[in-house]
Amino acid sequence: MTSGKLPPGPVEHLLSKFGEDYIAVVEQVSATDSKFARMMKTVRRHMMTEEVWKRVRALQGQIEAG
Numbered sequence: 001m002t003s004g005k006l007p008p009g010p011v012e013h014l015l016s017k018f019g020e021d022y023i024a025v026v027e028q029v030s031a032t033d034s035k036f037a038r039m040m041k042t043v044r045r046h047m048m049t050e051e052v053w054k055r056v057r058a059l060q061g062q063i064e065a066g
Contacts, residue, residue: 019052
C-alpha cells in the first residue's frame with residue numbers, strides 16, 4: 001500500500017471475533033499511535049458485540065474530539 005493509510009478491515013475482523021480479548025489493546029494503541037487512531041475513525045461494526053462496539057464508538061468520539 002503506497003498511500004501510507006492503514007486499512008480498517010483487519011481490525012474490524014479481529015474485534016468481531018476476539019473483541020473482548022483485544023479491545024483494551026486497541027484502545028491503548030489508539031492513544032499512542034495517531035495513524036492507528038485515524039484509521040479507527042473508519043472502523044465499522046461488522047459483527048462486533050454490542051459492548052465492543054460501544055467501546056469502539058467511544059474511542060471514535062475521542063478521536064474526533066481530540
